[in-house]
Amino acid sequence: MNDTSAQPTRRIPITGYFARIFTGFVSLLKGLKITFHYLSHPSTVVTQQYPENRATLKMAERLRAQLTMIHDDNGYHKCTACHICEQACPNASIHVAERAKPALSKTELDTFIWRLDSCTFCNLCVMVCPFQVLQMKSTFESSVYDQRLLIYNLSRYAGPTSTVLAKQADDEARKNAVEPRSVYDGPTALNGFFLAGIPKELLVTLDRKGEV
Amino acid sequence: MFNSLPNLQVSWEVISVSQRVSTTYGESPILAVVYALAAIVAIILFMSLTAMTLVYTERKVAAHFQCRLGPMRVGWHGILQSIADTLKLLLKEDIVPDQADKAMHLFAPVLCVLAALLALIAIPFSPYLAVSDMNIGVLFISAVSGLGVLGILLGGWSSNNKWSLLGAMRAGAQIISYELSATLSILVVVMFSGSMKFSEIVQSQDQGWWIWRAPVVGLVAFLIFLVASTAEINRTPFDLAEGESELTAGFHTEYSGMRFAFFFLAEYLNLFIVSSMGATLFLGGWMPLHIGNLTFFNQVMDLIPPGLWFALKVSGFIFLSMWFRWTFPRLRVDQLMKLEWKVLLPIGFINLLLAAILTLSGFYFFPGNS
Structure with a gap:
């Protein structure tokens, strides 16, 4: 049983305040980098233009149809x-x-x-x-x-x-x-x-x- | 070598459409009326075209961020998709909930678009292309874009739906909170350029953009503005007003067809307005990229027309906003408030203080020329 009300409120020192802003910022940049990789590399697109590419359509082996x-x-x-x-x-x-x-x-x-x-x-x-x-x-x-x-x-x-x-x-x-x-x-x-x-x-x- | 070239730097003369109207009115009132009508038509055309282009761009960019292709059917790479969607929205049945406040339900989306339209008239597209260049331009846009939240609140209230109301209340709390930070960061630029008139703010960036000319302070102000403006227009890391996972569609749950289209229009116009604000205040607006007294470099940059500079900067800003939207997950309400009141606002105040000191001491790049 966790009694959350008994927990003391944690005080963050001022260095921790800036450190958290900084680490948050860095992690946001990491996320932006990942999505930009997808945008700048059209080869990552997984969508198939199905009726048009019917001849070359590749379905996953594991698909159970x-x-x-x-x-x-x-x-x-x-x-x-x-x-x-x-x-x-x-x-x-x-x-x-x-x-x-x-x-x-x-x-x-x-x-x-x-x-x-x-x-x-x-x-x-x-x-x-x-x-x-x-x-x-x-x-x-x-x-x-x-x-x-x-x-x-x-x-x-x-x-x-x-x-x-x-x-x-x-x-x-x-x-x-x-x-x-x-x-x-x-x-x-x-x-x-x-x-x-x-x-x-x-x-x-x-x-x-x-x-x- | 380049410094020996004669100073051919263009000095930009700013004429807004409203000035043109008032100066020509004495000579020929008909021409003045034609000018005014042309401005109105241009703004309305611009409004709908921008919204349609932005919706298409957003869908395409979003798709590629998520390893998809986006619209591909209507026209080449789905380029006509927005036109088809607009037609669909125009032809859809106008559904009003039974228990809704009918008049308010109609008025809310109109108010949202109205706020965006009013803000649009102060945007300086190029030295010769701005509907009005008022001396309190910055204040005007801040004030008028705050009107949009009233439309959202009205929409949520008049729908008589708990999700709508919750979404509207969230939007209200959020926009009012983040308006503070946005204004604080705008004030930094107003202080450095010494004016609230957009043309003067742009011309003060003749030697360089405020984002880097004001050391560190400009960048911090820019980042705060970026976060706060994204929150102000309810875009994704801060789209609690919509919150489709918990509130179906937030304030516009009960809206469909034309009325929904108006909210949608306002949303994308606000994106444009905020982006052009950011571009004008921090990235020099229509002013070509100039660096101090590098005459040759500045002349090369002057070859690109100012309207194109503005478009490029605004597109960059809008792309950044879309990038954020399709990367970051939505915040919780308490995290949202914490970010504003515990992080952005204190930093904004300290930043403003530092900016005041820097402005007074003249401690920024190329202080003599602004």
């Missing part, structure tokens, strides 16, 4: 559908759907659903993943006109299960068996479409009409 699943060159990921990320997610933004892997009577990942609209980017899913499958990326331009488009599917391919893939002759054949699929769709394969169910030609015509 989009959850992604790491796929290797062959399109494989290491997710085992263990649901740990789903349990760690504080606001149920992750849903992991698995499917049967009949040969081994186990399950494997079918769809990894991530809801950007409810995600708080707390990074817990990335931290708990035992296989470092998940990663936060700094791609931040995720605004869309339809809220449903904020529900992502992070597992990028549809098509044959891993057992089927394993029976393929080589990596090239596996790549051909894997079909890329839209980040928005569930198990639907793209079947050569640009967006699920929408062939690219249709999208172009819509664009011409100014509807997209």
Whole structure:
């Protein structure tokens, strides 16, 4: 307990009075020097002229703007559908759907659903993943006109299960068996479409009409 | 070698606009009226242009002090930003709080601008460019700029808002306190130059500026004036009247649109007035930089027109003020009062005393020529 009222009022000797004015003055000058350095060195400016410099924009590595699943060159990921990320997610933004892997009577990942609209980017899913499958990326331009488009599917391919893939002759054949699929769709394969169910030609015509 | 040159030093003849009006009135009253109207229009134009330029400069300078870029969108490097903002403020809805004192609420910002405008007429821009060159110019500006605090107090009171009132009261206490120190430091220069007329004060600095010609005393007076004037115009280390972190916006919390624009205008005009006061009293006003009898140097300096000298000095002063604003944190109320009554005022009094002794003994640089 501090009894401040009991403290005697401190008397400052006259030399202390001037010394304090002097040190205060010097510290103010130090502050002025620092700010002048910023003014005279335009390279210290951190602001980016965003829409103009979109091509050269550099975002910080640590920026958490989009959850992604790491796929290797062959399109494989290491997710085992263990649901740990789903349990760690504080606001149920992750849903992991698995499917049967009949040969081994186990399950494997079918769809990894991530809801950007409810995600708080707390990074817990990335931290708990035992296989470092998940990663936060700094791609931040995720605004869309339809809220449903904020529900992502992070597992990028549809098509044959891993057992089927394993029976393929080589990596090239596996790549051909894997079909890329839209980040928005569930198990639907793209079947050569640009967006699920929408062939690219249709999208172009819509664009011409100014509807997209 | 240079001293053998003939003395070509320009002697400045000072003619103010009001003198011009009164001398021409006898010959042709119409011309006199034209002069007077031109002066009025020029002052109003100058007022709005200065405020707009200063706002833009402040935003740019502030941004670069804080590693930002500031306005960049409207025009080249945002140079038209102030025009866009002015248009916006002009077109905004005029909102008056329900319980406010309507007439006072309207009158307060007008009074603030009026005080600044009145002070503007005494500023000597160049030997030929001053609206009025009265024999009590210094006193006039000190008195009239003190009127601005009434506008702030009225604004705070009539808004019927506790933040506004608190901000206004703080502004009142602050400006009244710091006026003392500012006046004490101005008195030093008045004593050295022996006049309160701006043209005579400027011409007394023909041999050098009072900031260094009066040994140490001038510099101390200048520093006191710098601090006190910053406090008087409520700029940041002393912006307790606004205090956005504790009082939302202080005295102008309830103001928006055109009325707020008037307060804003007055704020930047006051910055200009205080800077030109400082430049005129301590840095020689429109007088080119002269050092004693170095004829050649003085002649080279005379090549730069006096109006430009004034502009340069005032810009330097304004930049200093902006530099302070974006570097120093705001003081607490008790620290503010302590600084004035325990530091600035005693030092100001001692300084004034020393200045009196120096003036009487003639112990300053180039005493014979002033």
